[in-house]
Amino acid sequence: MSVVSGRPRVLSVSSTLTTRTRRSSRVEVVEMPGGSAVLVEVGDEEELDRVNRKDSLGGVTTVGGVSLSTDTRSVDKKIKQEIAHHSPAVGEDSEKGPKDDEEEDSDPKKDQTEEEPLLAFGATNLFQHLYLALCSPAIFRLPALAYKWSSSSGSAFLIAYFTMMLVVALPLCVLEHIMAQFSSLGPTTLFRCLPLLTGVGVGMVTMCLVLGIYTSTVLLWSLRYTVDSFQSTLPWSACPNTTTTLCGLPLYTPAQFYFFNSVLDAVGDDDEGGEGGGAGLVLTLVFPLMLVWLLQSLYSYRGRPWQVGMVGRVWALLTVLVLFVFLVYGLKEEHSGVGLGYIFGVKEDSLAHPDIWLDAFGQVIWSLGPTLGLLINRASYKHFRDRIRVDAYTAVVTNVIVTLLLCLAIFPFLTNFTKTLNSSTPGFFFEMTSLASTRLAVPQLGAVLLYLTTSKALFDHAHMLTSTVAVGVADLLPGRWRSGGRLFLCHSFVCLVSFLAGLPFTTTEGIFLVRSIDAYLPWVGGLLLGSLEVVGLAYLYGATNIQQHFKHMLRKKTYVFALCWKFVLPPVFVGMGVWACVVGVEGPETWDNLHLTEAREEAYRVAGVVVSLLPGGLLVLTTLVVVCRNYKPNRLSVTNNTQQEIVNGVAPML
Numbered sequence: 001m002s003v004v005s006g007r008p009r010v011l012s013v014s015s016t017l018t019t020r021t022r023r024s025s026r027v028e029v030v031e032m033p034g035g036s037a038v039l040v041e042v043g044d045e046e047e048l049d050r051v052n053r054k055d056s057l058g059g060v061t062t063v064g065g066v067s068l069s070t071d072t073r074s075v076d077k078k079i080k081q082e083i084a085h086h087s088p089a090v091g092e093d094s095e096k097g098p099k100d101d102e103e104e105d106s107d108p109k110k111d112q113t114e115e116e117p118l119l120a121f122g123a124t125n126l127f128q129h130l131y132l133a134l135c136s137p138a139i140f141r142l143p144a145l146a147y148k149w150s151s152s153s154g155s156a157f158l159i160a161y162f163t164m165m166l167v168v169a170l171p172l173c174v175l176e177h178i179m180a181q182f183s184s185l186g187p188t189t190l191f192r193c194l195p196l197l198t199g200v201g202v203g204m205v206t207m208c209l210v211l212g213i214y215t216s217t218v219l220l221w222s223l224r225y226t227v228d229s230f231q232s233t234l235p236w237s238a239c240p241n242t243t244t245t246l247c248g249l250p251l252y253t254p255a256q257f258y259f260f261n262s263v264l265d266a267v268g269d270d271d272e273g274g275e276g277g278g279a280g281l282v283l284t285l286v287f288p289l290m291l292v293w294l295l296q297s298l299y300s301y302r303g304r305p306w307q308v309g310m311v312g313r314v315w316a317l318l319t320v321l322v323l324f325v326f327l328v329y330g331l332k333e334e335h336s337g338v339g340l341g342y343i344f345g346v347k348e349d350s351l352a353h354p355d356i357w358l359d360a361f362g363q364v365i366w367s368l369g370p371t372l373g374l375l376i377n378r379a380s381y382k383h384f385r386d387r388i389r390v391d392a393y394t395a396v397v398t399n400v401i402v403t404l405l406l407c408l409a410i411f412p413f414l415t416n417f418t419k420t421l422n423s424s425t426p427g428f429f430f431e432m433t434s435l436a437s438t439r440l441a442v443p444q445l446g447a448v449l450l451y452l453t454t455s456k457a458l459f460d461h462a463h464m465l466t467s468t469v470a471v472g473v474a475d476l477l478p479g480r481w482r483s484g485g486r487l488f489l490c491h492s493f494v495c496l497v498s499f500l501a502g503l504p505f506t507t508t509e510g511i512f513l514v515r516s517i518d519a520y521l522p523w524v525g526g527l528l529l530g531s532l533e534v535v536g537l538a539y540l541y542g543a544t545n546i547q548q549h550f551k552h553m554l555r556k557k558t559y560v561f562a563l564c565w566k567f568v569l570p571p572v573f574v575g576m577g578v579w580a581c582v583v584g585v586e587g588p589e590t591w592d593n594l595h596l597t598e599a600r601e602e603a604y605r606v607a608g609v610v611v612s613l614l615p616g617g618l619l620v621l622t623t624l625v626v627v628c629r630n631y632k633p634n635r636l637s638v639t640n641n642t643q644q645e646i647v648n649g650v651a652p653m654l
Contacts, residue, residue, distance in 0.1 A: 124308075125390070125391065125394050126394060126398070127308050127312070127313050127316060128306075128307075128308050128394075129391075129394045129395045129397075129398040129399075130316045130320075130398050130401075130402075131306075131308045131312045131313070131315075131316045132306060132395070132398070133367070133395075133398040133399045133401075133402040134316055134319050134320075134402060134457050135457045135458075135460045135461045135464070136366065136367040136368075136399070136402075136461065137215070137363070137366050137367065137461065138363070138367045138399065138402055138403060138406065139402070139406065139429070139454060139457055140218055140222075140426045140429045140430075140454065140458070141363060141366075141426055141429075141518070142161075142363055142367075142403060142406060143406055143407065143410050143411075143428060143429050143432065144425055144426060144427075144428035144429060145157060145359050145360075145363055146158065146161075146343050146407060146411075147342070147343070147411075147414075147428055148359070149350050149356050149359070150342040150343050150345075150347075151342070151347060152342070153345060153347050154341065154342070154343075154344070154345020154346050154347040155342060155343050155344075155345060155346075155347055155350065156346060156347050156348060156349075156350040156351050156356065157343075157350070157356060157359070157360065158343070158344070158403070158407075159346070159351065160350075160351065160356050160357050160359075160360035161360040161363060161364065161403070162400065163360070164357070164360045164361050164364045165364050165368070165396055165399065165400070166396070167568065167572065168361065168364065168365075168530075168569065168572055169364045169365060169368045169370060169396070170392055170393075170396055171561050171564035171565060171568065171569060172365075172370040172371065172530065172534070172569065173368055173369075173370050173375055173392045173395065174388060174389060174392050174558070174561045175370075175534070175537060175538075175546065175561070175565055176370050176375045176376050176379065176533075177375065177379045177382075177388045177391065177392060178388055178546055178549055178550050178553075179376070179537065179546065179549070180375070180376040180377075180378075180379035180380040180382075181379045181380070181382045181383075181384070181386060181388060181553065182384075182549040182550075182552070182553060183380070184380045184381075185376075185380055185475075186201075186373070186376060186377055186380055186468075186471050186472055186475045187201040187204040187205055187373030187376045187377060187468065187472050188201040188202060188204075188205060188472040188473075188475045188476055189201070189475045189476075190376055190380075191536075193541055194536050194537070194540055194541055195626050195630065196536070196540075196623065196626065196627075197532060197533070197536040197540075197623075198622055198623070198626050199618065199619035199620065199621070199622035199623040199626070200529055200532050200533050200536070200619060201373070201472065202472075202615075202618050202619060202622045203525065203528070203529050203615035203616065203618055203619040203622075204371065204372055204373030204376070204468075204472070204529060204615070205373055205468065205469050205472035205473070206614055206615040206618050207371075207372050207373070207521070207525045207526075207529070207615045208372055208373055208374065208465045208466075208468045208469050208472075209465070209469045209494070209497070209498065209501075210517070210521060210611055210614065210615075211366065211372070211465055211521070211522075212462050212465035212466050212469065212498055213498050213501050213502045213505065214505075214514065214517055214518070214521075215458055215461055215462045215465060216289065216292055216293070216458075216462050216498065216502055217289075217502060217505040217506070217510065217514055218426045218458055218514075219292060219455060219458035219459060219462060220285045220288050220289055220292070220506070221259075221263050221426075221427070221430060222430070222451050222454045222455040222458055223288055223292075223451075223455055224262070224263050224284065224285075224288075225263070225430060225434065225447070225451040226448065226451040226452050226455055228262070229437075229444055229447035229448040229451055230444065230448065231444070232444075234434070234437065234438060234443050234444065234447060235258055235262060236254055236255045236257075236258035236259075236434040236435075236438070237254060237438050237443070238254050239254045239257050253431075253435075255430075255431045255432075255434045255435045256431055258434065259427055259430055259431055259434075260511075263430075264282065264508065264510070264511050265282045265284070265508050266508050266509070266511060280507060280508055281503065281506055281507055282506050282507065282508060282510075285506035285510075286503065286506050289499060289502055289503070289506055290499060292459070292462070293495040293496070293498055293499040293502075294495070295459075296459075296462060296463060296466055296491075296495050296498075297488075297491055297492045297495040297496075299463055300466075300467065300470065300487075300488055300491035300492075305460060305463040305464045305467050306378050306464055315453060315456055318449070318453055319453040319457070320405070322446070322449045322450050322453060323405050323406065323409040324405070324409070325440070325446065326409040326410070326433070326436055326440075326446070326450070327405070327408045327409040327412075329436070329439055329440055330408070330409060330410075330411075330412030330413050330436065330439075331412055333412050333413060333415065333439070334415075335415040336412035336413075336415075338414075338415055339411040339412045339413060339414035339415060340407075340408070340411055340412055342411060342414060343407050343411045344407070353583075354576065354579045354580045354583050354585060355585050355586055357576060357579075358523040358527075358576065358580060358585060359523065361522075361523050361526060361527070361576065362521075362522025362523035362526055363522065365522065365526040365530070366522050366526075367399055368395055368396075368399065370530070371525075371526045371529045371530040371533060372468075372526070373468050373472060374464060374465070374468055377467070377468040377471055377472075378464075384553055385553055385554065386553075387554065388550065388553070388554065389558070409436075410429070410432045410433065410436065411432075413432060413435055413436045413439065414432065425511065425514060425515050425518060426514070426518070427511070433447075433450055433451075434447070437450065466491065466494055466495065466498065467491075469494045470487070470490045470491040470493075470494045471490075473490050473493075473494065474486075474487055474490045477490075509600070509604070512588075512600075512601065512604040513604055513607060513608065515588045515604075515608075516587075516588050516604050516605050516607060516608025516609070516611075517608045517611055517612065518588075518608075519587060519588040519608060520608050520609055520611075520612035521608070521611060521612040524612040524613065524616075525612060525615045525616070527573060527576060527577055528615070528616050528619070529615065529619070530569075530573055531570070531573035531574065531577070532619075534565060534569045534570055534573065535570055537565070538565040538566045538569070538570070539566070543562045543565050543566050544562075546562070546565070547559075547562055587605055588604075588605055588608065
């Protein structure tokens with residue numbers, strides 16, 4: 001059974017060179033006794049003369065059609081054109097083929113200036129990753145997790161978060177980046193080198209689908225805040241009712257009351273803790289949800305969602321400027337040091353619980369994209385020689401900067417430590433920023449800019465997740481579904497499924513479903529998929545093969561990351577899983593103020609667990625399908641003499 005016991009297939013790159021004026025030829029990277037080489041098969045002598053010219057292969061001649069080096073820009077470009085499932089070279093460079101031989105004989109100085117591809121270094125790469133960091137869930141989810149693990153004596157979440165980013169996320173990003181950039185394959189087709197792990201790619205796409213629905217729900221909240229920010233008086237500056245206390249204790253703060261009453265419609269104006277009714281759709285969330293997914297479907301024509309243009313750069317700078325303004329006003333608060341102490345103070349006791357490490361792990365992989373298919377999908381569009389390690393280092397640095405800026409902009413306004421209803425959900429971000437906006441000189445302007453930029457970030461992040469799902473689905477279909485109108489149909493189908501699946505999140509009790517999924521999905525799915533991915537690629541496929549891919553692309557070697565793949569990541573994944581199983585993890589926090597029955601709250605918790613295990617279930621199902629399709633039983637050829645011997649041997653027994 002080759003799928004289980006056979007050796008993993010090393011990813012090979014091959015290309016068919018086609019132009020308007022020449023017949024087809026073939027270029028393939030093959031393993032020769034002296035190392036890797038480019039094999040060129042040509043159809044006529046004229047084509048062979050062209051290939052043998054020095055400039056056509058970057059200064060390398062061929063002998064008998066075999067090049068002695070693969071370090072050539074021309075061959076790299078052709079390889080990207082033909083092997084990529086959705087490489088930009090297919091849609092752009094192939095359409096701009098050479099008009100004549102003189103055009104290919106370009107100026108050597110021009111080729112030298114283009115040797116470093118786009119997005120490989122410098123300010124462009126910095127803007128790229130700043131844009132990705134601001135579009136990540138760090139902007140709305142990380143403050144809530146940091147506050148969840150804080151206390152009056154400090155917090156240890158940032159320690160766990162930065163540790164996970166360096167020890168787990170960085171080597172994992174490099175691993176996925178190498179495989180995706182070398183092969184130009186998406187998450188569902190990357191594991192064709194290990195058919196047994198095909199289910200890992202399907203699980204990644206499933207996680208992106210669920211997280212896209214989750215992100216679109218938070219986007220609806222941000223849009224509501226954006227629209228209400230245009231009012232002459234911010235609606236969250238004061239409670240509209242007089243029943244904000246119960247038995248002398250505060251029931252809701254103005255920011256909390258606005259969130260639960262106006263945004264979620266979870267409480268009424270006269271709610272004093274009565275028994276809640278059934279879950280009904282909130283029309284102010286349903287219609288925007290429909291509009292969001294309609295725009296997502298039309299937005300698929302935009303192309304690569306993570307590529308930064310002038311609009312993306314301006315938006316990134318504007319977001320940083322708005323957060324910096326909140327930081328300045330926060331530091332002017334009389335007791336700003338108290339709030340900063342809640343998050344930047346060190347409390348080592350929390351590090352003894354597995355929950356804080358699992359929360360940090362889930363946030364890290366969602367922010368940077370490994371084990372979710374986001375990074376694989378983005379890296380598959382990269383050029384063959386893009387600098388992988390610089391890209392990973394820049395991603396880590398920009399995420400650290402955004403994390404610190406968010407904490408410095410929000411926590412100075414937290415003057416007294418009280419666990420709120422939103423202390424462990426994305427609602428904490430909206431609760432604190434709405435409170436902070438009332439302290440600005442021009443509250444409406446600050447609120448509009450903040451929530452408008454947040455909405456743009458959430459929309460773009462949802463588009464990245466949706467694009468990954470659509471591309472993953474299209475890669476499982478015949479090749480004609482990977483471009484044009486058929487790919488648009490895949491995007492539209494994914495958006496339709498996301499809209500229908502997102503309707504339960506727009507009910508009056510949708511916040512409970514958001515809370516349950518937020519508590520489990522990021523780390524459960526990431527831990528399962530990440531452990532299988534690392535073990536499969538590092539041991540079954542081979543860390544040596546991955547190192548060779550890195551060397552082919554960048555002419556350098558990487559030893560430190562190879563050691564991390566084999567001896568650091570597997571023990572970390574296994575250790576966290578065993579630790580969580582032995583000690584146990586806490587479920588979502590209960591909200592006594594909303595007075596949901598225990599049975600309904602338990603039902604939402606179970607729903608969150610089931611949704612979190614959905615990627616694992618599809619992984620197992622896909623693996624069984626692959627095994628069954630590749631299973632070939634050994635059939636014994638029985639001759640007449642053998643049959644007679646069997647009959648003679650069985651007859652006495654009868």
